[in-house]
Amino acid sequence: MGREGQNILAKTAFLIIVAACIVSVTWTGGADTSPDETGRVAEPLAGTAWDLVAFRADNGSVVAPLHGTAPLIVFGESGTLTGSAGCNLYSAPYRINDSTIAVEPVVATAAYPAEEQELVQQESRYRDLLVAAASYRVEGDRLTISGPSGRELLVFARAEQPESVPLLSTEWRLTHYTTGSGSTVASPVPGTSITLVFDDDGTLSGSAGCNAYSAPYRVNETGISVERVIATKASCAEPAGIMEQEGTYLDLLRSAAGYRIVGDTLAVIDGNGRAILFYTARWAEGPEREKP
Template sequence: MTGRSAAASLALALGALLTVTVSPPPAYSRPSPLEGSAWLLESIPGQRAVLPPAPTMRLENGRISGSDGCNRYAASVLIRGSVFRVSAEGPSTQMACPERLMRQAESFRAALTAARGYSLRNGQLELMAANGTPVARFRPQPQEIAGALWIVRGLNNGKQAVVSPLTGTTLSLELSARGRLAGTAGCNRYTATAVLGQGTIQVGPPAATRRICVRPRGVMEQEIQFLSALESAGHWQIEANRLELRRPDGALAVTLRRADGR
């Protein structure tokens, strides 16, 4: 083989190699700006002012969940570009609520079903029908525990049940900006350390005063159950004026509402 033909063969081989190995970089799929967001219903066009507690909407991993103001709901959702479409509704609770709340819940669910698109503007979220008509408007859901007083509405009694506090007792929780929990456990005051993460919480062993209360009956047992439930919490989530603390296995530990009702 001559020098010229050998060089030509080498050039052809290099060209083939480059053709095989060089390819364009993979397309980058940008996550939806709604991923991991939480919202409170601001208004439904043509409807009266939203009654408390406001319906909520949380968007994570192709799922939509929250409260319609009466019952909890969950569904799968398609979000692609400006497309927003609730595609398959999952299970929901079946509580009965006052008629006005039930009507609002129905309107909210209908708005979600009718949505075909969305827009984000000035921090507000608007869902739109196929013709571009707004069907629901939302404001961001505050995600802060600190600085508010929370009143316990339910606690895990350690017997595979979440029960309401005894009549005549108040159980509360307040978190300081320095990560210190404090409140009343029904009879005694308590304090504990708390480490908060993005949706996670780690509560240190609570320390309480040493009063002995005899009324109402069972108050001291309730106090032990509450402090144990509080220490077992591993996750937190806020929806409207409701705070849920859950154990790492997903079971409810404590449910609370903001004392100011907001």
Template sequence: MTAHDWLLDVADSTLPGDVANPVTLAFAGGTAASGTAPCNTYRGTVVLEGDDGVRIEAIATTLMSCEPALMAAEREYLDALAQVRTADTRDPDRLALTSGGVRLSFTAIDARELIVGDWALTGVRTGAGIQSMVEGTEPVARVTADADVVVETGCNTLRTTWEIDGRTIVVEQPAGTSMNCEEPAGVMDQEAAIAAALTAASTIAITPATLTLLDDAGDIVLTAQRA
């Protein structure tokens, strides 16, 4: 289970509602699970029992509030995850978690492949929590397969490199141009927050459509959507 991150296959799962946003699951060392739910990120404790027994306990999430349909889908997924008792790992590219009438089916994903491309930044950590991008700016991170990152912040251009091992990500201290932009208001603070978030990142949660970077404490520092 720890060889891959996993993306929920909604069509092969038993969730009753519509899961509009991608849902992921990852295991660390056979003792911890984490991922992205329809709205929040989550983590829990893994208990392994015998050859195929598994339970995910003490599930906790971040506290973002989304539209009612997403919150309902999140509750359904996390409730189902807490009921899981068996893991089918016979296919190395698929994972099925089951219990009675519950089935959560996942396909393997590779963060090193998915991260390549352009990402529109949607949120960054500041002293007040996760803030949306300053109106009038459209920051974009362009990530290459050669491990380069170029970030158009809305003022300057930052350049850095990335390295991913499983769900662990290391982003080097960015260097960039040195313009001082007065407009739109707040763009320089946003740029500083983006640079700080990149270097604070230690964990990546990624789907084909969304990217979330988290720090050592498991707190979100940066969010993005596929551009």
């Protein structure tokens, strides 16, 4: 992956719940735990984003991230955190109870610029520390995550709100998808293009690589459901693996339960809180789909 691609991945880190299709992302200004209109107590980190400024290295010292590759973390409204580990995108379910936090195993993309061993090591260390989280505290514009012993592992500074694109009126191009049990992430087969468009009549459509597909969909404030995916019946022989990829993609789309958008990146999430499909925005020519 070239430097431009790295910058695109590093700046995105999608994923704050978008309310009612195209409503702007809401970011909280602090750890507000006051009850909402229904009497529920708000999860204190939900809707906030943070840039990593320091982390605990393998040798125990506290160091700053490599220049230009600082990981970003975004806490979603439904118990899913997502972001950029510096180059690759990641997602994981999380739970908070008072000052304690638990992060489940991270699902991440797996692309790196050539000869970037330091970045590979930094990303691996960052993900390990994130899963080791046991407690947190917010002091002004600083978020500190500590391990079970109380030792500080990760220190973040509050990030500015990225400018997001709408779910509708955008053509989305698949960049990564999960395989197997959802623990690994793959890129589309070279030479294939998988797209997704949400229309305001409640129908989504696109190309699955070989065949065109469509399906009714429903969204609410916290999720999305896809029903009765219908596809054409063509069979493509090339490139190798295109039909297997298409089958996997359509199965993943059927299991959609939620979505997140930050910047020009969309992630579709399943019922277990795992990001299963990753897209980037692609604006078609013409007045109806212009880049904001």
